[in-house]
Amino acid sequence: MNFYQDIGYLFFGSRLKRLSESFLSDVNSIYKKQKIGFDASWFPVFYILSKNKEVSIRHISNELVISHSAASQMVSSLQEKGFIKSITSKKDARHKAVTFTAKGEKLLKKIEPVWQALQQAMDELANESNQSKKLLEALTAFENNLKKESVLKRVEKKLS
C-alpha cells in the first residue's frame, strides 16, 4: 500500500476549502464585534463597486471567476437588502448597470477601515515565516503548471 503514503494532494482540495471557510468565519466575527451589519460574502461585490462606479453582472462574474448565475443571485440579494441598485442600461438593454445606493455607500465607508486592518493583519501573518510568505506565490506557480497540462492529461498518460 505504498501509494497511500503521500496522499497529501488527494485531500488538498478539502484542506484548502476548510482554510478558506475558517478565514471567512473569522472575518464575520470581526464585523459582528465591531457591530457592523456586513457579511463577508458581500465583500466581492462591495469591493468591485468600490473600484468601479458602475458594473454589469457579467463583469462581476468575470472578475470573480464565478458563474453568471452566482453573480446574478448575489446582486439580487444585495438589491433586496437595499445596498445596490441595478437598472437596464440605456446603451445596451441586455446589460444591467449595477451601482451602490446611498445606503450601500454609507456601509462601504464603515467597512473600509476593517478591510485595511484585515489587510495589514494578513500581511503580517504572511511574513511570520518564509514558507507562508510564499503561499500566494506557490499557489500561482501551481495554477500555472496546471494550465500547461491538465491533471486529466497527466493521469491519462500514466494509465495508457
Added chain:
Amino acid sequence: MNFYQDIGYLFFGSRLKRLSESFLSDVNSIYKKQKIGFDASWFPVFYILSKNKEVSIRHISNELVISHSAASQMVSSLQEKGFIKSITSKKDARHKAVTFTAKGEKLLKKIEPVWQALQQAMDELANESNQSKKLLEALTAFENNLKKESVLKRVEKKLS
C-alpha cells in the same frame, strides 16, 4: 486607496476553492474516461475504509474534519448505492460500524490504480517548479501561524 493594492489574501479563500473544484472535476473526467462508475466525492470514505476495515461515522467526520452530519449523509448515500453497509455496534449501541460490501470492495480494486496514477501525476506537478513544490509546506506553515493567533485577534489588535 492604498490599502486596496495587495488585496491577494482577501480573495484567497475563493481562489483556493476554485482550484480544488477544478481539480475534482478533472478527476471525475478521468473516472469517466476509464469507464469506472466512481465519483470523486466518494473518495474520502473509500480511502478511509481502504485503510480501516471498520469505522464509525464519528471517526469519518473526525478524520475528514467535516461535520458529523456531512459524514452521516455521505454514508447514507453510499449505503443506498450498495457500496457500504452500516450496522449498530455490539459493543456500543450508539456507534454504527461502517464496512465495505462485496460490491464496494470490487469497486475499490478498480479505482486503486487510478489513485496511484493520480498520485504520481500530482507529485510530478508539484516538482515542476521550486515554488509549487513548496505549496503543501507553505499551506501547513500558514495554518500553523493561524493557530498561534487567529485572524480575529490579529484584526482586533489593529482596530483597538
Added chain:
DNA sequence: AAAAAATGTATAAGTGCTTATATAATTTCA
C-alpha cells in the same frame, strides 16, 4: 442507583455555489 453530562447518530432547513434551461437584446454575416 439516579441525575447530569457527554457521545453518536439522523434529519430538517438554510447557504452558496453549480448546471441546465429559457428569454430577450444585439451583432454578425450570407
Added chain:
DNA sequence: TGAAATTATATAAGCACTTATACATTTTTT
C-alpha cells in the same frame, strides 16, 4: 435585410456542505 450566432440576464433544480434540533445510549458524578 433576415436568419443565425452571440451576449446578458433570470430562474429552477441539484449538490455538498453547514447549523439546529432531536433522540438514544453510555459515562460520569454525587
